[in-house]
Amino acid sequence: MTIGVAVLGSTGSVGTSTLRVLQRQRDRFHVVALTAFGSEELLKQQAAGFGADFVGLVNGSNGAGAAGCIGSDCLVEAATHPDVEIVVNAIVGAAGLEATVAALKAQKRVALANKETLVMAGDLVTRTARECGGELIPVDSEHSAVLQCITGRPEIELKRLILTASGGPFREWDRDRLKTARVEDALRHPTWQMGRKITVDSATLANKALEVIEAHHLFGLPYDAVEVVVHPQSIVHAFTEFVDGSVLAQVGFPTMELPILYALTHPERVQDDATRAFDPIEAGPLTFEAVRHDDFPTFSLGVEAGRTGGTQPTVFNAANEVAVRSFLEGRIEFGRIPDVIENVLNAHQVTTADDLVAVVEADRWARKETENRC
Numbered sequence: 001m002t003i004g005v006a007v008l009g010s011t012g013s014v015g016t017s018t019l020r021v022l023q024r025q026r027d028r029f030h031v032v033a034l035t036a037f038g039s040e041e042l043l044k045q046q047a048a049g050f051g052a053d054f055v056g057l058v059n060g061s062n063g064a065g066a067a068g069c070i071g072s073d074c075l076v077e078a079a080t081h082p083d084v085e086i087v088v089n090a091i092v093g094a095a096g097l098e099a100t101v102a103a104l105k106a107q108k109r110v111a112l113a114n115k116e117t118l119v120m121a122g123d124l125v126t127r128t129a130r131e132c133g134g135e136l137i138p139v140d141s142e143h144s145a146v147l148q149c150i151t152g153r154p155e156i157e158l159k160r161l162i163l164t165a166s167g168g169p170f171r172e173w174d175r176d177r178l179k180t181a182r183v184e185d186a187l188r189h190p191t192w193q194m195g196r197k198i199t200v201d202s203a204t205l206a207n208k209a210l211e212v213i214e215a216h217h218l219f220g221l222p223y224d225a226v227e228v229v230v231h232p233q234s235i236v237h238a239f240t241e242f243v244d245g246s247v248l249a250q251v252g253f254p255t256m257e258l259p260i261l262y263a264l265t266h267p268e269r270v271q272d273d274a275t276r277a278f279d280p281i282e283a284g285p286l287t288f289e290a291v292r293h294d295d296f297p298t299f300s301l302g303v304e305a306g307r308t309g310g311t312q313p314t315v316f317n318a319a320n321e322v323a324v325r326s327f328l329e330g331r332i333e334f335g336r337i338p339d340v341i342e343n344v345l346n347a348h349q350v351t352t353a354d355d356l357v358a359v360v361e362a363d364r365w366a367r368k369e370t371e372n373r374c
């Protein structure tokens with residue numbers, strides 16, 4: 001018997017990488033459910049190719065009949081499908097939250113690429129996993145690196161994490177030039193091919209702030225113990241320091257297929273011949289630099305929101321999503337992204353984020369406030 005998998009967001013960058021991994025691992029896994037937002041033609045092809053039982057389309061249908069289920073309810077339905085053991089959540093943004101919570105309640109393993117889920121409702125999501133018996137395994141390459149370093153070790157041995165950041169396309173740009181960066185500049189990521197939202201997040205370094213919050217929740221470390229270093233080659237994915245001072249790192253040429261596969265098989269490792277063999281000489285010199293906090297204020301705003309806790313990270317996430325969309329649509333300049341987010345964070349009355357109602361309300365409020373400023 002092979003393991004049933006649902007891929008939410010199957011048409012995106014992580015979703016299509018996941019299907020490539022599943023195609024190679026057919027003797028271990030089979031695809032039960034697929035969902036997408038738009039991209040109906042691709043979804044239809046994927047469903048036919050993998051013989052998926054359940055196909056969900058969140059928005060619109062041109063009548064081609066790709067989907068058995070239409071509308072946002074299909075996400076929870078796919079995530080809780082009785083034949084599914086692992087839910088790969090590769091949805092972008094806050095839209096992935098409900099499905100993550102529902103899958104954990106149904107005691108599934110959630111292979112989580114959708115980091116926004118943990119940023120907007122980290123306490124709620126990790127508590128749901130603990131109380132209901134679901135499992136939360138990161139797909140994000142830095143967090144997968146950490147998991148690979150700590151697997152088999154008792155929690156109390158872990159002391160500090162250093163996540164690496166490529167620095168994005170603007171690593172060498174000065175502040176004045178940054179203000180006027182165009183959409184096409186921001187979408188030119190030096191080391192990773194990803195969806196548009198995360199690519200802009202990498203350019204502002206919002207992505208790394210989201211990842212610091214994600215690491216705090218996944219590994220139960222205080223914010224002071226989660227650091228970030230810029231590493232332009234993206235070869236070292238994270239450093240993990242233990243209480244005796246020893247540091248382990250996970251390294252490799254950048255590919256999401258390896259962390260995706262590991263999230264499916266953790267704590268085991270399985271043969272995968274498609275991974276590009278590592279060659280330290282080809283990887284070339286590895287360099288590390290400090291984050292330029294003053295030039296990339298979105299990073300500090302995000303980490304600070306995480307430290308504040310409650311609904312503040314929810315608001316950071318929502319404001320960032322709306323500001324990034326506005327930038328991509330040409331409504332605000334790149335340099336306005338952190339200003340808009342900061343104004344919304346300052347206007348927010350922080351409350352606890354213990355339940356879904358509080359999280360959804362803070363998310364809704366922040367989206368409206370941000371729209372008004374864009």
Ligand code: NAD
Pocket residue numbers: 008009010011012013014015035036037038039058075090091092093095113114115116139140141192193194195196197198256
């Ligand atoms: P993407 O834009 O390429 O794909 C997003 C997928 O989600 C698509 O299948 C789309 O149909 C679906 N989707 C979009 N809006 C939706 C909605 N409202 N409801 C339901 N489904 C919706 O994005 P991506 O680059 O694959 O990133 C997905 C997630 O993985 C993000 O949270 C991102 O931060 C994270 N991530 C991505 C990478 C990467 O290499 N791309 C690496 C690490 C983490």
Ligand code: MG
Pocket residue numbers: 140141142211
């Ligand atoms: Mg990452």
